[in-house]
Amino acid sequence: MSDTWDWGTSSDGDRAPSTDLRTDIPHPARMYDYYLGGKDNFAADRAAAAKVVELLPSAPAGSRANRRFLGRAVRFAAELGIRQFLDIGTGIPASNNTHEVAQASAPDSRVVYVDNDPIVLAHARALLQGTPQGRTAYVDADFRSPGSILDAPQTKELLDFSQPVALLSVALLHFFPDSTDPFALLDQYKSVLAPGSVLILTHGTGELMSPEVARSIEAVYTASGLNITSRGKAEVLRFFDGMELVEPGVVPVHEWRPDGHEDDRTMTREEIAGYAGVAVRRG
Numbered sequence: 001m002s003d004t005w006d007w008g009t010s011s012d013g014d015r016a017p018s019t020d021l022r023t024d025i026p027h028p029a030r031m032y033d034y035y036l037g038g039k040d041n042f043a044a045d046r047a048a049a050a051k052v053v054e055l056l057p058s059a060p061a062g063s064r065a066n067r068r069f070l071g072r073a074v075r076f077a078a079e080l081g082i083r084q085f086l087d088i089g090t091g092i093p094a095s096n097n098t099h100e101v102a103q104a105s106a107p108d109s110r111v112v113y114v115d116n117d118p119i120v121l122a123h124a125r126a127l128l129q130g131t132p133q134g135r136t137a138y139v140d141a142d143f144r145s146p147g148s149i150l151d152a153p154q155t156k157e158l159l160d161f162s163q164p165v166a167l168l169s170v171a172l173l174h175f176f177p178d179s180t181d182p183f184a185l186l187d188q189y190k191s192v193l194a195p196g197s198v199l200i201l202t203h204g205t206g207e208l209m210s211p212e213v214a215r216s217i218e219a220v221y222t223a224s225g226l227n228i229t230s231r232g233k234a235e236v237l238r239f240f241d242g243m244e245l246v247e248p249g250v251v252p253v254h255e256w257r258p259d260g261h262e263d264d265r266t267m268t269r270e271e272i273a274g275y276a277g278v279a280v281r282r283g
């Protein structure tokens with residue numbers, strides 16, 4: 001069974017065409033929403049996510065740590081003076097969305113959100129709120145088609161690539177197997193970044209947990225028809241090629257410039273299933 005919702009908005013505020021949410025199969029955005037304690041998930045998402053939580057009880061805490069990293073990294077970029085953000089793989093709106101964090105630091109920040117999941121599209125209106133001085137837009141497009149994102153009218157209108165941009169790829173690239181060459185795809189986005197731009201990235205890894213648990217988690221995704229590709233630190237570092245990592249480099253998500261949150265202090269490396277890093281484009 002699948003549900004059809006027709007209350008989405010396109011980036012220019014028009015009503016979007018009816019959207020088939022395919023609630024009968026798990027979607028990464030909705031599984032993540034389940035980990036975060038959200039309500040925008042369906043039985044198939046909950047069943048798959050619950051299996052992951054059985055294998056890795058810290059998955060919800062790890063997802064929250066990932067969101068906190070996103071907040072810290074966006075604030076870092078804003079403090080560098082960056083006022084433009086391209087957030088690919090936005091996810092269902094949660095607390096501290098990119099525009100909220102960026103515009104809290106700098107109200108004139110402009111944010112372009114991109115996702116290809118119909119449920120995120122259905123929530124686009126929530127992502128399009130912002131300060132009067134700033135702007136946000138939503139592009140319904142696929143990371144694997146850089147042209148459809150970089151050349152989208154909303155992107156062209158809001159982002160000036162001759163000036164620094166923060167490119168966000170947070171908890172996205174593990175959905176792409178090596179056969180799709182996510183390294184080359186990301187390079188296409190990196191190639192348009194002006195000096196002073198930053199790349200903000202997290203990536204799922206099984207490297208910090210027992211190999212057996214990592215394999216079982218991968219099997220849950222595969223059985224659900226979803227790809228998930230765990231990558232180790234050496235591979236995650238490759239995504240930053242050509243850019244200069246800021247301290248502390250690529251580290252377990254909760255260890256990237258923690259701001260004292262209790263959960264980041266108590267979390268162990270075995271509990272976190274992701275690496276994080278931020279890099280700057282120099283000259």
Ligand SMILES: C[S@@+](CC[C@H](N)C(=O)[O-])C[C@H]1O[C@@H](n2cnc3c(N)ncnc32)[C@H](O)[C@@H]1O
Pocket residue numbers: 028029032066067070088089090091092114115116117120141142143144169170171172175
């Ligand atoms: C785990 S969520 C991460 C959300 C958010 N970036 C965060 O870290 O809090 C991954 C998001 O990537 C999106 N996604 C997966 N494949 C995609 C693709 N090919 N193009 C665009 N977005 C994609 C999913 O729909 C989902 O919303």
